[in-house]
Amino acid sequence: MIKKYILGISGGSGGLYSISVLRGIIGAGHKCYLVTSKPGRRILSLETDTKLSGSADKDKKILIDKYGLDGNLLEVIDENDVGASIASGSFRTSGMAIVPCSTGSLGSLANGISRGLIERAADVCLKERRKLILVPRETPYSLIHLENMTKLTRAGAIILPASPGFYNLPEKIEDLVDMISSRVLEKLDIEPENLKEWKGE
Numbered sequence: 001m002i003k004k005y006i007l008g009i010s011g012g013s014g015g016l017y018s019i020s021v022l023r024g025i026i027g028a029g030h031k032c033y034l035v036t037s038k039p040g041r042r043i044l045s046l047e048t049d050t051k052l053s054g055s056a057d058k059d060k061k062i063l064i065d066k067y068g069l070d071g072n073l074l075e076v077i078d079e080n081d082v083g084a085s086i087a088s089g090s091f092r093t094s095g096m097a098i099v100p101c102s103t104g105s106l107g108s109l110a111n112g113i114s115r116g117l118i119e120r121a122a123d124v125c126l127k128e129r130r131k132l133i134l135v136p137r138e139t140p141y142s143l144i145h146l147e148n149m150t151k152l153t154r155a156g157a158i159i160l161p162a163s164p165g166f167y168n169l170p171e172k173i174e175d176l177v178d179m180i181s182s183r184v185l186e187k188l189d190i191e192p193e194n195l196k197e198w199k200g201e
Helices: 015-027 038-048 056-067 103-112 118-126 142-153 173-187
Strands: 004-009 029-038 076-077 096-098 130-133
Touching: 004 015, 004 103, 004 118, 015 029, 015 038, 015 056, 015 173, 029 038, 029 056, 029 118, 038 118, 096 118, 103 118, 103 130, 103 142, 118 130, 130 142
Parallel strands: 004 029, 004 096, 029 076, 096 130
Antiparallel strands: none
């Protein structure tokens, strides 16, 4: 069965993680509704050489051509389109991930403030009790960041920091990226191909 997922890309380093999650959702045969913020697009350009313009149609073509994605399973939505389907609780999805999730987005969500479609769609997930995975990469965390994470956890979100482990003896950057993206996919109930379970010593 094809499920519907939302992926938000906000500011903060971690563009490789977001692309890996996007490919994982679509690669598993599910539909992905992608929303990027202007800072998120800038990060993608700097870290992955994926230059998105902010135009939904153009960006969809760029992503399909660059990563070989199934165009029928990808919908790119303008960040300012607060009337989009994913802005309503009546539009059912199986969950959302914000990868990376900036501390600004964390603060907005923790206080019920929707600055754009990413925050609005995440707020819908919280109020409808749907899965919401937030992947902050900031370090170190201030007390304000930690308090916002605590509030969001109490509200039902899952905070999944971009903190890869080393017990699988990674040999390249992609191994570290896969470790985080596979955990995100797992929390969204998608069986990731690249999940390496710890088997014990």
